[in-house]
Amino acid sequence: MKILTQDETRRITDRVMAFTKADECTVTINGNRTGNIRYARNNVSTAGLVENTQLSVSVAYGKKQGTATINEFDDKSLEKVVRRAEDLARLAPENPEFMPAVAKQAFKPSATFNAKTAAIDPEFRAQAAAYSIEASRKNKLVCAGFFTDTTSFETIANSNGVFGHQQATSLDFTCTVRTEDGRGSGWVKRSAGDVALFDAREASDVAIEKALRSVDARALEPGRYTVILEPAATSDLIGFMLSGFDARQADEGRSFLSKKGGGNRLGEKLFDQQVNIWADPWDKDVPVLPWDNNTMLPRERMAMIKDGRVASLDYSPYWAKKMGKRPVGSPGNMIMAGTSKSTADLIANTKKGVLVTRTWYIRLVDPQSVLLTGLTRDGTFYIENGKIKHPIKNFRFNESPVTMLNNIEEIGKPQIIAGDEVQYSMLIPPMKVRDFNFTSLSDAV
Amino acid sequence: MERRTFLRIGGGAAGAMLVPVFGNAIAAEELLNPVALPFKKALADAGLNAATKAGASYCDVRIGRYLNQFITTRDLNVENVVNTESYGVGVRVIANGAYGFASTNDVSPDGVAGAARQAVAIARANAKLQTEPLQMAPVKGVGEVSWATPMTRDWRTVPVKDKADMLVAASKAGLDAGATFMTANLFQVNQQKYFASTDGSYIDQDIHRLWAPVTATAVDKANNRFRTCNSMAAPVGMGFEYFDARAADKVRAAGGVATLYTRSTDLAEDARAAGRGAKMKLTAKSVEPGKYDLVLSPEHLFLTIHESVGHPTELDRVLGYEANYAGTSFATLDKWQTKKFKFGSDRVNFIADKTTPGSLGAVAFDDEGVRCKRWDIIRDGVLVNYQATRDQAHVIGEKESHGCSYADSWNSVQFQRMPNVSLAAGKDKLTPDEMIADVKKGIYILGRGSYSIDQQRYNFQFGGQLYFEIKNGKIVGPLEDVAYQSNTQEFWNACSAICDQRDWRMGGSFFDGKGQPSQVSAVSHGSATTRFNGINVINTARKIG
Numbered sequence: 002m003k004i005l006t007q008d009e010t011r012r013i014t015d016r017v018m019a020f021t022k023a024d025e026c027t028v029t030i031n032g033n034r035t036g037n038i039r040y041a042r043n044n045v046s047t048a049g050l051v052e053n054t055q056l057s058v059s060v061a062y063g064k065k066q067g068t069a070t071i072n073e074f075d076d077k078s079l080e081k082v083v084r085r086a087e088d089l090a091r092l093a094p095e096n097p098e099f100m101p102a103v104a105k106q107a108f109k110p111s112a113t114f115n116a117k118t119a120a121i122d123p124e125f126r127a128q129a130a131a132y133s134i135e136a137s138r139k140n141k142l143v144c145a146g147f148f149t150d151t152t153s154f155e156t157i158a159n160s161n162g163v164f165g166h167q168q169a170t171s172l173d174f175t176c177t178v179r180t181e182d183g184r185g186s187g188w189v190k191r192s193a194g195d196v197a198l199f200d201a202r203e204a205s206d207v208a209i210e211k212a213l214r215s216v217d218a219r220a221l222e223p224g225r226y227t228v229i230l231e232p233a234a235t236s237d238l239i240g241f242m243l244s245g246f247d248a249r250q251a252d253e254g255r256s257f258l259s260k261k262g263g264g265n266r267l268g269e270k271l272f273d274q275q276v277n278i279w280a281d282p283w284d285k286d287v288p289v290l291p292w293d294n295n296t297m298l299p300r301e302r303m304a305m306i307k308d309g310r311v312a313s314l315d316y317s318p319y320w321a322k323k324m325g326k327r328p329v330g331s332p333g334n335m336i337m338a339g340t341s342k343s344t345a346d347l348i349a350n351t352k353k354g355v356l357v358t359r360t361w362y363i364r365l366v367d368p369q370s371v372l373l374t375g376l377t378r379d380g381t382f383y384i385e386n387g388k389i390k391h392p393i394k395n396f397r398f399n400e401s402p403v404t405m406l407n408n409i410e411e412i413g414k415p416q417i418i419a420g421d422e423v424q425y426s427m428l429i430p431p432m433k434v435r436d437f438n439f440t441s442l443s444d445a446v
Numbered sequence: 447m448e449r450r451t452f453l454r455i456g457g458g459a460a461g462a463m464l465v466p467v468f469g470n471a472i473a474a475e476e477l478l479n480p481v482a483l484p485f486k487k488a489l490a491d492a493g494l495n496a497a498t499k500a501g502a503s504y505c506d507v508r509i510g511r512y513l514n515q516f517i518t519t520r521d522l523n524v525e526n527v528v529n530t531e532s533y534g535v536g537v538r539v540i541a542n543g544a545y546g547f548a549s550t551n552d553v554s555p556d557g558v559a560g561a562a563r564q565a566v567a568i569a570r571a572n573a574k575l576q577t578e579p580l581q582m583a584p585v586k587g588v589g590e591v592s593w594a595t596p597m598t599r600d601w602r603t604v605p606v607k608d609k610a611d612m613l614v615a616a617s618k619a620g621l622d623a624g625a626t627f628m629t630a631n632l633f634q635v636n637q638q639k640y641f642a643s644t645d646g647s648y649i650d651q652d653i654h655r656l657w658a659p660v661t662a663t664a665v666d667k668a669n670n671r672f673r674t675c676n677s678m679a680a681p682v683g684m685g686f687e688y689f690d691a692r693a694a695d696k697v698r699a700a701g702g703v704a705t706l707y708t709r710s711t712d713l714a715e716d717a718r719a720a721g722r723g724a725k726m727k728l729t730a731k732s733v734e735p736g737k738y739d740l741v742l743s744p745e746h747l748f749l750t751i752h753e754s755v756g757h758p759t760e761l762d763r764v765l766g767y768e769a770n771y772a773g774t775s776f777a778t779l780d781k782w783q784t785k786k787f788k789f790g791s792d793r794v795n796f797i798a799d800k801t802t803p804g805s806l807g808a809v810a811f812d813d814e815g816v817r818c819k820r821w822d823i824i825r826d827g828v829l830v831n832y833q834a835t836r837d838q839a840h841v842i843g844e845k846e847s848h849g850c851s852y853a854d855s856w857n858s859v860q861f862q863r864m865p866n867v868s869l870a871a872g873k874d875k876l877t878p879d880e881m882i883a884d885v886k887k888g889i890y891i892l893g894r895g896s897y898s899i900d901q902q903r904y905n906f907q908f909g910g911q912l913y914f915e916i917k918n919g920k921i922v923g924p925l926e927d928v929a930y931q932s933n934t935q936e937f938w939n940a941c942s943a944i945c946d947q948r949d950w951r952m953g954g955s956f957f958d959g960k961g962q963p964s965q966v967s968a969v970s971h972g973s974a975t976t977r978f979n980g981i982n983v984i985n986t987a988r989k990i991g
Contacts, residue, residue: 039962041767045575048568049547051857051963070530072551094610097523123571134575145769147962175962177770183778188770254665254672255627257990261670271991364896366909366929369672370988374907374929376900378773397898397905397931403990440984441931444776445902 004119004154005032005054007166013056013074014158020083023060023090025102026160029294030056033153038126041145043134048126060086064099067092100318103297105162111288118170118196119152125196126150133176133205142212144205146176150196155290163297167290170194173419176205177379178212179446185392186446187211188359188379190233192419192426194288211358211380218392220442221383227354227410228437229347229384232418232429234357234377235405240423241363242371242402243278243305243335248314252324257371257403258311265314272309272406279304279312280332286417287426293330300330306406332425339415339430347413347433349387354433356382356389360398363422371401376443395446396439408435478602480638481511481533483650487590489558490642493537496559498644500566502539502546504582506643507558508813509535510856517606517632519613521621527606534856537562541569543579549857583839583847585816587646593810594652596803597685601634601656604686612689616660616717623718624725625662626672630717633657633681633956635968639813647815655806655968656688657681657956660717664724673926675723676911678704678745678893679711681954681968683808689713697951699743700878700890700975701921703914706745708951709804723912730924733913735985739888739942740930740978741881746910747869748953748971749894754934755789755796755867756971758903759823760850761832761841762862771962773901776934777829782842787829790938795870796824798833800849805866805970806954813860816849823867827939835862854965861961868952868972872944878975881943888916889928889983894953896929907931909986927987937978945974 005013014028032054039047059068060083067089071082129148137144150172158164174191189208193199251258251265258266281302282291291300296318304312321328348356358380366372377395384390413431420427490507497505511533518526534551535558546569548561601609609632617628635655642648660677682688691712699706704719742750757763758775766774781787800807800818811817814836822830832838836847852863882890893911900906913925932940954970 035963037963039770040575041769042765044577045544045572046767047545047547047859047861048572049549049859051549053551053857094524094607096525098525123568127571127575131575143766143769145766147770149963175770179766179769179774183774253627254667254670255663255674256672259667259670259672261668263667269991361901362898364898366896366907366986367927367988368674370990372986372988374896374898376898376905378901395900395905397900397907399907399984399986401988401990404988407991441905441907441982443900443902443905444933445773445900445904 004034004152004168005030010156010166011164013079014156014164016076016079017058017083018160020080021060021087023062023087025061027059027102027297028057028158030156033151035149035151036121036123036126037147037149038130039147040130040134043138043143045130048123056082058082058086060090062090064095065090065093066096066099098319102159102161103163106297106299108165108291108299109283110167111282111291112285113167113169113194113288113290115170115195118150118172118194121150121172121196129174129201132201133178133208136205136209137178140209140213141181142178142209143181144176144178146174148174155294157292157294157297159297165292169290172196172199174199174201174204176208178208180212180216183446185212185216186379187215190418192417215380215392218394218446221393223396223439223441225436225438227351227433227435229344229351229354229356229431229433231344231358231431232416233359235432236418236420236427236429237360237363237422238373238402238405239429240335240420240425240427241365241373244423245371246305246315248316248324249320251314257369258314267311267314270310271403272306273409274309275409275412276306276309276406277338278306279336280334281336282333284334284336284428287334287336287428289333289426296328296330298328298330300332303329303332334426336428337415337430339412342411342413344413344431347411347431348384348389350411351384351433352386354384355393356384366399371403372399373401374399395443397441397443398438399440400438405434405437410435480652486640486650487642487648489535489553489555490640490648492555493535493558493562494642494644497537497539497562497566500563502541502566502569504540504644505562506538506641506815507535508853508856509640511638512855513636515634517609517613519610519617519630521617521628522614524610524614527610532855535561536853536856536858537565538859539565539569540580541566542573544569544573544576545580546572547859580837581840583836583845585645585814585836585847588649589646590648592650595654595683595808597654597687599686601654601686602636612713616713619714619718620660620662620721623721624664625721626665627663628660628717628721630660631658641811641813641815643815645815649811649815651809651811653809654685655681655683656686658713660720662717662720662724664728666728671728673724673727675720675727676893677716677720678706679713679716680952681806681956682804683806684804697949699892700741700882701914703921704892704912726924727926730926732987733925733928733983733985735983737980738983739885740981741878741885741888741890741916742976742978743892744951744973744975745893745953746891747973747976749897749955750908751867751869751971751973752955752969753897753899754903754906754937756864758934759832760862760864761834761838764832765841768960772960776902776904782829782832785828785830788827788939789824789829789935790827791941792827793872793944794824794827794938794941796867797870798823798848798865798867800865802866802970805952806956806968807866807970812849812851813853814847814851816847816851818849821848833862833865838862852967854967858965863960863967864958864969866970869944869976871947871950871974874946876943876945878945878949881945881975881977882916882921883919885916886918889925890914890916890921891928904933906934927985928983929986930981930983932981937981940978940980941976942979943977947974949974
């Protein structure tokens with residue numbers, strides 16, 4: 002697939018607009034080229050390249066809307082997809098919550114594209130795998146990992162004059178290293194938009210060291226512990242909670258952010274004073290597209306939690322209009338303030354505690370309190386007098402991220418981390434948290 | 447692992463491929479016109495020949511056309527009708543003893559041949575890091591054959607308006623029963639899959655699946671409380687006739703606390719029960735933590751089976767191929783080799799079966815061209831087998847594959863996926879009411895709730911939708927804030943009774959995630975109501991700021 006340029010996609014969107022006689026028209030073009038290599042048992046298991054490009058056309062007559070997609074771009078195909086969308090719009094029922102296409106917007110570009118990342122080739126991917134395979138073999142360990150890189154573009158346009166086009170690159174690497182006897186397991190994750198920030202050897206060594214150190218884990222009684230949570234241990238917990246910052250749900254009484262008697266908890270102090278979380282499409286470490294393609298509204302730098310207070314909620318255009326709020330594009334990233342302290346510094350300041358490398362299989366147990374359950378995995382250690390004393394068996398936890406962010410004792414230096422099951426690009430610090438609730442032991446290594 | 451794929455499909459990473467429409471995005475006649483078989487055979491031959499010429503010792507070509515429609519309603523409004531179509535070809539080869547895979551949406555002989563040559567090049571590159579060559583269990587070519595999901599009403603022929611009306615009517619029933627809000631979805635899937643291989647097979651399959659989950663939310667603003675309750679109807683591998691409710695398919699839950707269905711469902715009745723359930727949960731008694739005998743309805747137990755039996759007996763996990771993502775398994779080869787490993791109590795029998803009519807996993811051939819079959823996984827409580835693909839069969843001393851290969855798209859490589867794994871019904875006559883009559887202190891659980899299990903499938907925690915307290919053989923009232931925690935082996939060894947075949951029915955997982963890049967598959971799990979003695983129950987109620 003060719004990554005289309007702005008001029009090329011503008012020609013396509015202009016042609017599409019010219020074909021339609023509907024009241025309004027919106028167009029999105031997405032394309033991506035994703036390479037990957039997967040390995041296990043110290044061997045490459047699969048490697049591949051997936052390419053895709055898609056054109057979506059949505060038209061409306063009054064409050065009746067129709068949308069169609071196609072992946073061919075000749076004139077005949079463009080006209081066909083427009084006619085199909087128009088046919089659908091005529092047949093569609095009126096949507097009482099229909100919102101007209103947004104007016105022309107200005108999008109300030111964000112630095113989502115890196116040419117060197119876009120140039121990653123099969124040899125680079127194979128080398129990333131080879132580092133961990135060779136080092137694992139040398140240490141009599143067994144590794145499994147996955148490296149993937151994506152080069153993509155997105156174009157948005159509508160008949161009110163909205164137009165945006167931008168390219169993006171990203172890479173993700175995860176590696177699990179296990180001892181041959183299955184008694185130890187270590188893991189690492191790295192994400193970046195710029196390949197220069199990625200070092201497969203450094204990353205592999207982290208997983209190898211954790212695997213070697215985690216052998217012969219001892220059982221610690223379940224209970225409430227002071228924990229040092231590496232960024233991968235909290236990314237999905239926090240991401241899960243922030244995905245619940247929906248204003249409509251809160252206003253309607255079906256969210257942890259609902260207020261007794263009605264309304265929402267915007268402005269209330271729900272978290273520790275140290276908690277500051279914001280979104281910023283132009284952040285140099287985790288840049289995202291400067292628009293939200295659902296609404297075609299610009300994203301903004303916006304506080305989500307400020308000094309422990311709920312600083313903003315996510316309003317859909319419909320709900321914003323109904324509630325008299327200014328609509329903003331939904332955030333694509335999430336940045337949490339930290340300090341210059343390393344994870345090692347946090348450990349050094351801990352008399353007794355548990356170090357958690359990552360958390361796993363996190364699910365919502367109670368939406369009323371955002372109670373989540375999940376487990377620790379691939380490197381859980383007991384800390385005593387500022388030092389890692391020995392590996393411990395994995396725990397299941399039952400904890401709310403709201404409670405967790407109220408119990409913060411110390412925060413470290415934020416690191417780039419992509420969520421496992423949340424869509425945000427994230428910059429999260431390691432955290433020391435008191436009274437983290439481990440409810441049972443797991444025998445899994 | 448049952449991932450949060452609905453979110454991904456509903457609006458996240460799938461991006462512009464899945465778009466909201468209020469109508470049928472693809473003209474019905476186009477949907478119903480399959481690609482001509484001679485054209486698919488010619489395309490496949492172009493790929494097979496190109497791969498062989500480039501040096502592949504084996505090649506398979508999968509031509510896939512995937513048509514989906516998702517309809518979403520919120521209360522009495524239709525929010526979305528999403529139609530998707532995806533069409534392309536995936537080519538897998540073995541060259542120099544290693545796999546290579548490439549895919550293309552250039553559905554022409556040249557496009558497929560190009561992908562085949564690319565797959566061979568990738569295989570040669572992979573072979574450099576390969577320590578031992580692949581071993582494939584033999585498959586005898588079946589020539590040109592076809593199979594289709596048995597059905598009498600094709601969802602593609604049902605007007606969108608009728609389907610939307612059905613969801614809106616269900617939501618109205620839920621609202622009338624006490625819910626404050628209702629959401630309903632209708633997932634409709636058609637996979638038109640053509641498989642050809644150098645073994646001499648040309649297999650054309652037309653697969654259909656449906657699921658209509660409904661969620662009711664009840665809100666008490668004065669007390670700042672809300673509760674949700676989901677519908678119980680299972681996803682199925684059948685036609686739209688599933689929604690033509692038949693009285694013969696009704697099943698009475700123990701104590702009459704719910705009406706459940708087997709091979710058809712009444713969506714409005716199901717939604718009404720969800721609405722009632724959500725309202726009931728607002729005032730239900732909070733559970734006292736402790737040990738209970740659990741009576742688990744099939745609408746709940748299927749997910750426990752999926753997570754604690756289905757996944758740990760996948761041979762690729764046992765061998766370590768999923769170590770970096772979904773994890774490995776406690777059911778290691780040494781345990782299987784003893785032929786004595788007590789996975790469960792003597793009454794526990796698990797059968798794998800990719801042929802069960804109406805199940806989500808039902809096909810005639812898997813994505814390696816292997817004819818699907820039925821086999822034992824756990825017999826009288828003992829682990830006796832795994833789930834294997836062609837390249838794994840030799841590991842467990844078998845001469846043929848179990849037919850467990852699946853890819854979720856033409857552009858995804860096929861790999862080991864779970865067949866339908868089901869708990870056999872009890873041999874003695876037993877109804878759910880009779881089972882409960884034996885319970886002094888217990889909880890009856892219905893419906894799928896939250897679920898989480900560790901990466902080797904030991905420690906799990908499950909919740910449900912509806913919980914009823916059992917005291918001295920009787921259901922005495924609803925409970926809330928219930929979750930049970932156990933260890934897989936301890937749990938299945940605590941299995942003390944299974945109702946008979948009259949109560950046996952399937953639940954299912956529509957978006958089961960696995961692999962890197964992650965793929966989804968759909969799979970059913972059958973059981974009758976089953977009892978487990980002395981299981982640890984926790985109270986999940988919490989207060990936040």
